Structures are given as C-alpha cells and as structure tokens.
Amino acid sequence: MRAIVTGGAGFIGSHLVDRLINEGWEVLVVDNLASGHLDNLKSAREFGKVKVHTLDILDRDLAEVFGRFRADRVFHLAAQASVSTSMTDPMFDARVNVLGTISVLEASRKSGVGRVVFASSGGALAGPGSAIPTKETQKARPISPYGVAKLAASEYLAMYERTYGLDHVVIAPANVYGPRQRAHAEGGVVAIFVETLMAGRAATIFGDGSQTRDFVYVADVADAFYRAAFTKNVGRTYNVGTGTETTISNLYALIAQATGGPAKPIFEAAKPGDIERSALDASAAVRGLDWAPWTAVVEGIAETVRHYRKG
Numbered sequence: 413m414r415a416i417v418t419g420g421a422g423f424i425g426s427h428l429v430d431r432l433i434n435e436g437w438e439v440l441v442v443d444n445l446a447s448g449h450l451d452n453l454k455s456a457r458e459f460g461k462v463k464v465h466t467l468d469i470l471d472r473d474l475a476e477v478f479g480r481f482r483a484d485r486v487f488h489l490a491a492q493a494s495v496s497t498s499m500t501d502p503m504f505d506a507r508v509n510v511l512g513t514i515s516v517l518e519a520s521r522k523s524g525v526g527r528v529v530f531a532s533s534g535g536a537l538a539g540p541g542s543a544i545p546t547k548e549t550q551k552a553r554p555i556s557p558y559g560v561a562k563l564a565a566s567e568y569l570a571m572y573e574r575t576y577g578l579d580h581v582v583i584a585p586a587n588v589y590g591p592r593q594r595a596h597a598e599g600g601v602v603a604i605f606v607e608t609l610m611a612g613r614a615a616t617i618f619g620d621g622s623q624t625r626d627f628v629y630v631a632d633v634a635d636a637f638y639r640a641a642f643t644k645n646v647g648r649t650y651n652v653g654t655g656t657e658t659t660i661s662n663l664y665a666l667i668a669q670a671t672g673g674p675a676k677p678i679f680e681a682a683k684p685g686d687i688e689r690s691a692l693d694a695s696a697a698v699r700g701l702d703w704a705p706w707t708a709v710v711e712g713i714a715e716t717v718r719h720y721r722k723g
C-alpha cells in the first residue's frame with residue numbers, strides 16, 4: 413500500500429509514518445517544515461521506503477506531486493496546529509487549515525486516491541457547556557478560529573464524498589502527548605512541563621490547576637489513523653481520547669514524580685479562551701475502528717520522559 417502523509421514531519425504525522433513503515437507501506441511525506449523536522453523521520457527513513465517532498469500544501473504543484481505518487485490513502489495532518497496562533501492570525505489559520513485542506517482534496521480527487529483520513533480536533537470543536545465526555549454528536553461550538561477551520565474542513569470532506577465519491581474518515585483527537593512533541597504546539601503542556609521540570613525548574617500553571625484535559629498517547633492516536641485507512645465505516649468522525657479527565661495539577665504531579673523535578677508549580681492567571689473541562693467519548697472509535705486508548709497516562713508520561721532524557 414502507498415500513502416501520502418501531509419504534515420508527516422510533524423509530531424503526530426511522524427509517528428503515523430513510523431507505523432505505516434512498520435506495516436510495510438511506501439510513504440510520501442509532504443511537509444513545508446513550518447513546524448515539522450526531518451529529524452522526526454530519521455528512524456522511518458532508515459528502516460523503510462519514505463520519500464520526503466518539502467512543499468507547501470497550497471503550492472500549485474501539489475496535484476502533480478500527488479499524481480506522480482499514486483497513493484491508495486492520503487492522511488492529511490498538515491496544519492497550523494496552534495490555537496493561540498489562530499487567535500492572533502485567523503487569516504493565516506484559515507489559509508492553511510481551510511484552503512490547504514481544499515488543495516489536498518483537489519489533489520486527491522484528481523489523482524484517484526481511494527480515501528482521505530483527516531486530522532480534526534475533538535477539544536477545539538466542543539465549546540464550553542458541552543457534555544463531558546463529549547461525543548461526536550455534540551453540536552460543535554468552537555471558540556477559536558482553529559476550531560472553526562477544522563469544522564469547515566470536515567464539511568469540505570463530506571462534500572467531496574457526496575459529490576465526487578471520495579471516501580473520508582475524520583479523526584478528532586483530544587490532547588495528544590508523547591515523544592517528539594514541541595513545547596509550543598496545541599496541547600503542548602506535557603512537553604513544556606517535562607522540559608522545564610527536567611531542567612530542575614518549576615513550571616507555570618495558568619489558572620488554579622483544576623481545569624481538566626484528556627491526554628491521549630501519540631502512538632495510540634497514530635493507531636487510530638492507521639485503522640481509519642481500512643475501516644468500512646467511512647464518512648464519519650471519530651473522537652480519539654481516553655474519556656478520562658486529568659487535572660493540570662495532577663498532570664504536574666505525575667511529571668514531577670517521573671522527572672524528579674520541583675513538586676510545586678508556579679501559578680499565574682488563566683489565559684482567556686481556555687476551557688475549564690475537556691474529555692472525549694471515544695466509544696464510536698471503539699465500535700467503528702476497533703480502537704482503544706491502550707496506553708495509561710502514567711506509562712505514556714514515563715515513555716515521554718525516557719525520550720527527552722535520551723535527548
């Protein structure tokens with residue numbers, strides 16, 4: 413099987429490339445390296461057939477690049493992935509996340525791709541007041557341009573399926589964490605805490621620490637994307653999270669324990685736009701993708717700390 417992974421040099425994308433290579437796929441990564449790094453693909457390039465095309469998904473040549481590779485599946489993860497950047501520059505966010513997705517869909521349609529698997533976001537779509545854990549059926553109430561762009565992109569995917577018969581699956585992860593995450597990214601709190609505490613400094617919690625998030629391990633998320641390539645249950649969105657709320661204070665304590673860093677955080681005022689609680693109900697993914705969040709948070713944190721220690 414042949415796959416194009418847009419954003420394949422990024423945090424989640426590179427773990428998906430690792431998985432595809434382990435399963436014997438040939439992979440073409442399309443990435444402009446805006447936040448991705450070729451280092452992330454080091455082991456995949458050693459062990460399997462991975463080509464990297466450094467290209468913006470908005471580039472005119474995208475359809476030609478897709479046409480030459482003849483992929484069975486496209487995994488579209490390239491994105492402006494920061495909620496705060498979307499607040500300060502909503503036009504840029506829409507250009508990459510909406511127009512970029514249309515560009516990927518056009519290139520996929522023209523080159524006869526069988527299916528597009530798209531990275532949306534569970535947390536950014538559910539707004540304040542959503543039932544917790546949140547199901548896919550919950551009416552989306554995004555409070556950031558990033559959330560609106562992901563919602564719009566999903567509508568384009570559905571339209572391409574209705575109009576052109578291009579299959580799609582939407583994976584909507586919760587807060588993803590694990591090796592290779594950079595501290596600035598969406599849900600990058602684990603990376604920030606690990607890096608800061610490992611350096612022997614206390615990290616900052618914005619708010620009183622009682623706010624909750626659903627932390628899902630990156631290899632489990634890559635597994636959900638992989639399963640989406642084969643499922644018969646297409647044309648759907650699957651939330652991918654643990655369903656468990658972890659408070660930021662609790663996360664801090666877990667990371668302090670795993671790193672041996674300072675046990676007491678610094679507290680600062682909450683950031684505007686931060687939601688109080690977030691967790692996703694992944695029972696649709698359990699049924700439709702035969703997926704489960706295999707990695708407990710304690711194990712995932714330990715693995716992440718091991719990775720950062722190796723440098």
Ligand SMILES: NC(=O)c1ccc[n+]([C@@H]2O[C@H](COP(=O)([O-])OP(=O)(O)OC[C@H]3O[C@@H](n4cnc5c(N)ncnc54)[C@H](O)[C@@H]3O)[C@@H](O)[C@H]2O)c1
Binds near residue numbers: 419
């Ligand atoms: N990390 C999370 O917690 C999380 C949660 C929900 C959804 N997501 C989504 O998952 C996907 C991957 O996120 P990530 O955390 O790995 O972020 P990331 O920033 O590490 O990865 C994004 C990749 O896309 C590339 N890219 C950005 N703009 C591009 C463009 N115009 N053309 C080509 N490549 C471009 C970047 O260089 C990078 O390699 C994104 O779509 C993101 O919105 C992430």
